[in-house]
Amino acid sequence: xxxxxxxxxxxxxxxxxxxxxxxxxxxxxxxxxxxxxxxxxxxxxxxxxxxxxxxxxxxxxxxxxxxxxxxxxxxxxxxxxxxxxxxxxxxxxxxxxxxxxxxxxxxxxxxxxxxxxxxxxxxxxxxxxxxxxxxxxxxxxxxxxxxxxxxxxxxxxxxxxxxxxxxxxxxxxxxxxxxxxxxxxxxxxxxxxxxxxxxxxxxxxxxxxxxxxxxxxxxxxxxxxxxxxxxxxxxxxxxxxxxxxxxxxxxxxxxxxxxxxxxxxxxxxxxxxxxxxxxxxxxxxxxxxxxxxxxxxxxxxxxxxxxxxxxxxxxxxxxx
Numbered sequence: 641x642x643x644x645x646x647x648x649x650x651x652x653x654x655x656x657x658x659x660x661x662x663x664x665x666x667x668x669x670x671x672x673x674x675x676x677x678x679x680x681x682x683x684x685x686x687x688x689x690x691x692x693x694x695x696x697x698x699x700x701x702x703x704x705x706x707x708x709x710x711x712x713x714x715x716x717x718x719x720x721x722x723x724x725x726x727x728x729x730x731x732x733x734x735x736x737x738x739x740x741x742x743x744x745x746x747x748x749x750x751x752x753x754x755x756x757x758x759x760x761x762x763x764x765x766x767x768x769x770x771x772x773x774x775x776x777x778x779x780x781x782x783x784x785x786x787x788x789x790x791x792x793x794x795x796x797x798x799x800x801x802x803x804x805x806x807x808x809x810x811x812x813x814x815x816x817x818x819x820x821x822x823x824x825x826x827x828x829x830x831x832x833x834x835x836x837x838x839x840x841x842x843x844x845x846x847x848x849x850x851x852x853x854x855x856x857x858x859x860x861x862x863x864x865x866x867x868x869x870x871x872x873x874x875x876x877x878x879x880x881x882x883x884x885x886x887x888x889x890x891x892x893x894x895x896x897x898x899x900x901x902x903x904x905x906x907x908x909x910x911x912x913x914x915x916x917x918x919x920x921x922x923x924x925x926x927x928x929x930x931x932x933x934x935x936x937x938x939x940x941x942x943x944x945x946x947x948x949x950x951x952x953x954x955x956x957x958x959x960x
Contacts, residue, residue: 645657653700668806668807668808671807671808672806672807675780675781675807680708680709680796680797681706681707681708681780682707682711683704683705683706683707684704684705684707684711684714685703685704685705686701686703686704690711690712690714690715691705692714692715692826693715694718694825694826694827695822695825695826697825697851697852698821698825698851699851700821701825702804702822703804704804705802705803705804706779706780706802706803706804706805706806706807707780707800707801707802708780708796708800708801708802709795709796709797709798709799709800709801710771710798710799710800711800711802713748713771713773713799713800714773714800714802714826716748716770717746717747717748717770717828717893718747718748718749718750718770718773718826718827718828719742719747719748719749719750719827719828719829719830719831719887719891720749720750720751720823720824720826720827720829720830720831720844720848720853721735721738721739721742721749721750721751721757721758721761721765721830721831721833722751722752722757722758722761722820722823722830722831722832722833722835722841722844722845723735723756723757723758723761723832723833723834723835723839723841724756724757724833724834724835724836724839724841724866725754725755725756725757725758726755726756726866727756727757727760727833727834727866728834728864728866731756731757731760731833731834731866732756732757732760732933733760733932733933733936734833734834734858734936735757735760735761735764735833736760736761736763736764736767736933736936736937737764737884737933737936737937737939737940738761738764738831738833738858738884738887738940739760739761739762739763739764739765739768739772740764740765740767740768740937740940740941741764741768741884741885741937741940741941741943742764742765742768742770742884742887742888743764743765743766743767743768743769743770743771743772744768744769744770744941745770745884745888745893746769746770746893747770747828747893748765748770748771748772748773748799749761749762749764749765749768749770749771749772749773750772750773750775750823750826750827751765751772751773751774751775751823752774752775752776752777752816752819752820752823753774753775753776753783753784753788753791753792753795753801754785754788755785755787755788756834757833757834757841758774759788759791761833762774762791762795762799763791764937765799766794766795766798766799767937771798771799771800772795772799772800773795773799773800773801773802773826774792774795774799774800774801774802775802775803775819775822775823775826776801776802776803776805776819777803777805777811777812777815777816777818777819778803778805778809778810778811778815779803779805779806779807779808779809779810780801780802780803780807781807781808782808782809782810782811784811802822803819804818804819804822816840817840817843820840820843820844820847821844821847821851823844824844824845824847824848824851824853825847825851825853827848827853828853828854828891829848829853829854829855829856829887829890829891830844830845830848830853830854830855830856831856831857831858831881831887832844832845832855832856832857832858832869832870832873832878833858833870834858834860834866834867834869834870835866835868835869835870835873836865836866836868836869837865837868837869837872838869839869841869842869842872842873845857845873845878849877854879854890854891855873855877855878855879856878856879856880856881856886856887856890857870857871857873857874857878857879857880857881858870858880858881858882859871859874859880859882882950883940883943883950884940884943885943909927909928909929909930910924910928910930910935910938910939910942911942911947911948911958913927913928914948914956914957914958915958916958917957918951918955918956918957919955919956919957920953920954920955920956921935921936921939921954921956924939924956939956943956947959
């Protein structure tokens with residue numbers, strides 16, 4: 641037993657060694673076995689061939705991951721998107737639009753299932769080609785916050801929900817910083833959309849930098865409290881980004897999984913509305929009848945395809 645503990649101690653913390661070597665709780669074991677019998681549920685361990693290589697690079701990879709959904713997503717290139725729970729409408733639009741564009745570029749979107757920016761990022765990732773993964777700070781049989789229950793079900797069906805915490809684990813405050821290290825650990829970089837100076841998203845960004853991941857931040861108004869965290873990150877060396885293309889360029893990312901362009905027989909209303917002088921987002925919304933959310937996502941996709949250009953002042957122009 642001593643030699644076994646010594647071997648484990650080379651890779652795991654003392655608490656993790658205790659958990660691995662200790663006798664299982666019969667009630668917890670029965671609950672876990674019953675959970676594993678449900679479709680889509682699985683356990684992933686350090687010894688599994690498909691354990692994500694990215695997590696093996698961090699200082700304290702979890703010994704076990706509870707997975708609900710498409711566990712193969714953990715092995716695919718990914719980008720973390722995090723931000724404020726009390727996001728502005730523009731921040732929510734940016735998070736969803738960036739996530740959609742990055743997902744269609746082949747990067748799975750990783751976030752933490754929190755309200756605000758996290759939820760918007762998951763929605764955008766799910767709508768794109770590379771889907772989305774939620775890393776949560778509770779057991780997988782407990783959804784927190786409850787308002788994101790429907791989103792969690794969609795992630796389990798079409799993406800993945802994952803946790804290192806045992807079934808039944810409640811949403812304790814200390815679990816979320818630990819969750820954050822997995823969001824960054826699974827990702828090639830982390831994008832912060834909106835964050836107050838004391839935001840937990842800044843913890844994720846700090847851990848990402850410590851793990852050798854890229855850190856990106858979207859700037860905002862100097863008068864907005866939710867821009868101050870991002871501005872602080874930029875001052876500390878985070879990459880200022882204004883479009884999803886900025887993220888892809890910084891990562892030297894070449895892969896594209898964008899949906900096919902509409903055939904000529906099906907005119908694109910956004911491109912038609914841009915057939916002329918540079919046009920603002922509000923003007924495009926009036927011309928096309930699209931919501932700002934749908935329009936922002938469409939514009940980012942067209943920009944990635946090289947069909948339009950984003951100009952200073954929030955204007956867009958068609959590239960002929």
